[in-house]
Amino acid sequence: MMASVRKERPAAAMLTGQVLCMLGMATYAVLLPVLQKEWQLSNAQSGLIGSGFFLGYISTVTFWSTLTDRMDARRIYLLGCATSCVGLALFGTARGFWLALAAHMIYGVGVSATYMPGLKILSDRYTGPTQSRVFSFYTAFYGLGGAISLASTQWLSDHFGWRAAFASGAAGPLLAMVLVLSWTRAQPPAAAAPHMPGWRDVFPVQAWLGVLRHPRSRLFITGYTVHCLEMFGARAWSVAFIVFAGGAAVGQAASRLPATAGTIAAVLSLCSVGASILGNEVALRVGRERWIRFGMLASSLLGLAMAACAAAPWPVLLLVGLLYQMAVMADSATLTAGLVEASAPGQRGAALGLYSLLGFGGGMLGPACFGLALDATGSGQTVGSWISGFAVLGAGCFIFGLYQFFYSRSGRA
Template structure:
């Protein structure tokens, strides 16, 4: 039984969340792996970031090919690869280099499911309502990352870290089966225009509104993925400064899950606000707000608990409020025959920043004296804030067409 309309949107949101159960397993368990494998902060940053290096290497090829063939086949193969990569980590990873290999392969699997899944969805939806569907779908990336953090913490506490990766593998395999059963292949259809080379991004680069949202997305991902990669480790440091948190029975992974789950309503609501009041203006305000908090967040781990919690909650909302609006802006601004190439460049630049920011964060931590030093956390978070501040500048220069 093939699903259509909002049922299809719901299905692909579900498969995205299931397929991402292994997404944040390593970052959530950095406090476990650092003593276990004697990893420095820089090495932990490499393993966290190399996942998105795999994504960045594969996404231009996989997503651009969806302009020429149905995205469904690529999606299914990528679910399989993602599951095998997580299973390989569970069974064979024993240190820095083996972890790098399996996380790189996992990132390739994500490249063929997240943005390819968005193309699979947009190809099967009418133009009306597409922006809202895109925002809902992209918001579920945050849900997937959140539940991955939660599963990693809970499963590791019950059965050990390897079983946390097994759970991630099972999620990918279930996603594969759901798409096989419920998503019908598209019938071949003639192209609207004879394309030049398959990977010719020059027409995409000439589309200034789409390029503005793509570069803005890279600034957003720089901040977001650095935050996600090091959030649990930061909360371990916060717990040491705030005994009341530990006394309340919370674990760092549970608090991180709560903060990340705020991304779903924030991203959907952010897109609605941007659609109503001007996408460029609203996205810029969200970026300025989240970047301003990042400049101070690392320095206030020992602040009064009520203040710290309030800042974290607001940051958890603001850091995701522009995500759906940026991706929807790029999809809407893209030429229909170049939508796959536009999304490929969008993902390439965005997740390229997502590869670099966890690594840069780890380097700053090492230079600042390590995870036990408040100044090190302060400077590392400030680096994320400075990066996201480039987003409003880019949007001001390139996106000047009405609500674009």
């Protein structure tokens, strides 16, 4: 019994730590309407602050991920927790665009040292079907942390002000540090030699080329890139869209929705958490590539449908919104588990680094592209403007899904 408990401790630590590190993930998205008004930000500036997180993330993610092939990933994870705490605490002191952008970038650097290194911690300790299921829960708990972030930010900002929400988010990574230190043991990579980090760890081009030689690795990396562009763009603007749909869409001064925008976004996100876990189980039965194609096409079309329903009765709007959230998350764990399965053990850190670099590069573009689309089509004051925003987000997934569909029918996949 005790041996079984000890075996599950790393998974429990990483899943709980994932939630704690994500407590600040949605804070800016929830507070975007408030900060946009208080700081007099344009839609483009608002989107750039959201994209700042991803700029910080992609600037260092390959460095951390490649190092996990050469040193204990736990050390990198703990450093990431500390950096995340600093970024969120600094955001809580911001009074305008530039400091907010810098703070969000620092938070992105911190998360880059926790998310993929955390996945590496798990891949070093679990194998086979257990590994795939642990990955699906790890990905789902990313969404769970985001949902809790949405709800807690809304409540804290309503009762104590928006700066308190950032302070609370900053405490999460510190608690994750304590938990991971207590429930995991150091485990350096097998045959790892003493290594001094250098620039080749930031851009391990030879290792990336080795990863990209494998067609299935290319498939999962490309899919993750367009998936993240859509997912993070939608998350960054979800609360602002619900605010619009609650009042302006039907010409009302007060919201017609049954709860605040932050609460609704949190509930929709929370309800979609299981989609990642269930999606991975379905993919194990019907095939990863087939399930990914379905998820990509469904999410891109449902995004347009949700935007078109902005002025529809609120039960219809929320139902379509829930289906959209579920479709976006349905292939998330499948993509990650597929890449880990397709990559060689000695290249797994480099593969995850490239996967995360390109994926979160797409995530960086998502919020900014959405904001630019709104500014170019009526500044988000009409239903058509929001349809344009979601069309930009879903274009990559739609094209990827169609291409893979016809590619598979040709007999080459």
